[in-house]
Amino acid sequence: MAKIMNSMWCVEPGVIEMREKPVYQIGPKDVLVKIAYSGICPWDLRVYLGKKNVPLPRILGHEIAGIVTEVGSDVKDLEIGTPVVGDFIVKCGVCKNCRNERENKCLNPTFLPGGYAEYAAFPRKNIHPIKPGVSLKAAAFTEPLATVFRGQTVLRLKPGETEVVVGVGPIGQLHAQVAKAYGARVIAVDLIQERLDLAKKLGADAIVNSSQHDMVAAIEELTDGKGADAAVVAVPSSPLVSETAKALAIGGRLNIFAGIYPVDPISIDPNLIHYKELNILGSADSTSTDFYKALKMIEDGTIKVEPLISHLLPLNKLQEGLDIVAKCQGLKVMFEVGGEEG
Numbered sequence: 001m002a003k004i005m006n007s008m009w010c011v012e013p014g015v016i017e018m019r020e021k022p023v024y025q026i027g028p029k030d031v032l033v034k035i036a037y038s039g040i041c042p043w044d045l046r047v048y049l050g051k052k053n054v055p056l057p058r059i060l061g062h063e064i065a066g067i068v069t070e071v072g073s074d075v076k077d078l079e080i081g082t083p084v085v086g087d088f089i090v091k092c093g094v095c096k097n098c099r100n101e102r103e104n105k106c107l108n109p110t111f112l113p114g115g116y117a118e119y120a121a122f123p124r125k126n127i128h129p130i131k132p133g134v135s136l137k138a139a140a141f142t143e144p145l146a147t148v149f150r151g152q153t154v155l156r157l158k159p160g161e162t163e164v165v166v167g168v169g170p171i172g173q174l175h176a177q178v179a180k181a182y183g184a185r186v187i188a189v190d191l192i193q194e195r196l197d198l199a200k201k202l203g204a205d206a207i208v209n210s211s212q213h214d215m216v217a218a219i220e221e222l223t224d225g226k227g228a229d230a231a232v233v234a235v236p237s238s239p240l241v242s243e244t245a246k247a248l249a250i251g252g253r254l255n256i257f258a259g260i261y262p263v264d265p266i267s268i269d270p271n272l273i274h275y276k277e278l279n280i281l282g283s284a285d286s287t288s289t290d291f292y293k294a295l296k297m298i299e300d301g302t303i304k305v306e307p308l309i310s311h312l313l314p315l316n317k318l319q320e321g322l323d324i325v326a327k328c329q330g331l332k333v334m335f336e337v338g339g340e341e342g
Ligand SMILES: [Zn+2]
Pocket: 041, 042, 043, 062, 144
């Protein structure tokens, strides 16, 4: 008889249901992973709140680390018991975008059943082994860090430049650290003082509490009137994008990193873009290269992720976890599924 696993299903917007399902039967090129930790992404919250149109019911969750428990007959390079992270989006590898270094925008992606379950199955190519000894809790940040890594790459930072990170929630905290790793001077902006204090502790050079100070004026002051060379807006707010653009230096780049729902057009003076030669950019998702690099940065300790975990809950508290994220309480909400010991 097939082994049974617990899995948390988003049945319809606002409704989460625990279901017992058979553990996946894997194909010859696949890997079965027993999930150790699984984090909440704002994307999960948007689906749960009905703000994102995806087919339901489904198992959400795409930020995991776990342990290999079974490999297909063609998989020769992975042993049972290996700690791994898995990428839940399978790219086709042959479309125009996949062929042009934009596999994150694959035209024919397959979305695997998600990580709010005891097990997940992946093709071998979507599995990244974790260096032994690295905490699985930390490795579960690989997927969000991969998207952040891509977001920083498009900004083409040079050492010594100043980058502003607007919004230092879990994602903004990662942006600030990756920008530091690129050699930038980082200014973190948020309304919540605790988040700013943490950003400072994790390496930000300056912090601006925008509930007390005018953000644009503060950035100007911190850059001797020149403005920031790069900025990432990690908050879903169109007015903040427009405002941040005013704080850019000549040649400045701005990455709109958060999806904004409902759609709210931005308003930026075109002369600002024209005369200051600004670049307004966006980035979303990640490639397997970003995944690989993100995991390396976690493994070698360049990016400190565990201080970002504010809540570690059992998987059956998924609904509670989503409510915590919805209220912007704490930082990263993570579920302990099998834990470090598997
Ligand atoms: Zn995500």
